[in-house]
Amino acid sequence: MTSSAITTVLLPAALAVIMFGLGLSLSRSDFTRVLSYPRAVVVALACQVLLLPAICFGLVVALDLAPELAVGMMLLAAAPGGTTANLFSHLAHGDVALNVSLTAINSLLAVFTLPLVVNWSIARFLGDGTGISLQFGKMLQVFAIVLVPVALGMLVHAKAAAFAARMRAPVRLLSVVFLVGTIGVAIFQERANIGGYLREVGIAALVFSVLSLTIGYFAPRLFRVNRRQSVASAMEIGIHNSTLATTIALSPALLNSGEIAVPGAVYGVLMFFTAGAFGLFVARKARTEGLDATVVAPSPG
Incomplete structure (x- = not known):
């Protein structure tokens, strides 16, 4: 995807607003x-x-995905x-307090782990000389764009x-408006390839x-974590922040790739x-087992 004034200005702003909104919902007690x-x-x-x-x-x-999609x-x-x-955790009778804490910890860890995974993936699937990188300078940009708004x-x-x-x-609404606009631009610029991307990455x-x-729910159950906390874990692990992934992929300051953004959007x-x-x-399983979440208290650990 070629850079444009819209993506250059709106994408960093959208990501900053999204992460600022996340910070508004967090406190030290969540950690x-x-x-x-x-x-x-x-x-x-x-x-x-x-x-x-x-x-x-x-x-x-x-699945032998194309390198950018991988x-x-x-x-x-x-x-x-x-x-x-x-x-989703609330609707499924999960432990929402655990969700909030996991979001806080995950967001902090991702500042360090996300650039490492992406750098390794680029080296593994794209190799050198592709024009797409997330080296040390851009890792610092990820830290700044993600961590600073959360802290504020x-x-x-x-x-x-x-x-x-x-x-x-209002902040959540503003972030949605920003993101929908920039994704719309990306789709327009990649319109000739969208059908193929969807066929390749949909499955x-x-x-x-x-x-x-599935892993988010049954792995905790194997370690005797109670049902409500396992539901919270499933939703936290199973609902990845596709907004963050798409924004990083599209941002001209970071990956600047419509192809890499496709999996997150799908x-x-x-x-x-x-x-x-x-x-x-x-x-339904909780009702069958007589474990109504309104009366089941979470157990420590």
Whole structure:
């Protein structure tokens, strides 16, 4: 994708607004709360940071995806969970407090892990001389674009909690407007190739979404994490922040590639259906087992 004034200005702004909005919903207690259920947090983070990128790599190799699409899938796998996971967790009777804590920790870890995964993926699938890179200077840009707005949002939350609460909805709406506009530009510029991209990456995105949700739920259960926390883990791990992945892929200051953005954009649509179906499944399972989430208290660890 060629750079344009719209993508050059709007994409960094969109990402900054998105991360600022995330910061508005976080506080220091979200990080310290993890001490209340360490087992659930450790299992979820291990799945998110280690297991899913490995599984995604195996998937893209097995499906023999085009190099740019393979990098896009790996970028998606490295992206943390998003705030959408909180809503799905609530609807599925998960432990939303755990979701908030996992989002906080995942977002912080991703500042370091995401550039590493993407750099490795570019070297593995694209090699040198492709004109697409995320070297040290651009890694610093990722840190700045992601971490600084989150820190500012948390500062506003700490100093003016009521104002932060009022601003969450408008900031979220503004980020959606920015993102829809820039994705629209990217689709227009790549319109001749979109059909082929969808055919190539649709199955990969669908399978990865289902695997992420399944692993996110059953891995904690194997380690005797209770049902509500396992549901929260499934939603946090299964709903990757496709907005972040797409924005990094499209940004002229970072990857500047419409092809790499395709998996995130496709996944961002599919995951609403897979997460919704999974939420119905676990909610029905809870009712069958007589484990109504309104009366089941989360157990530590």
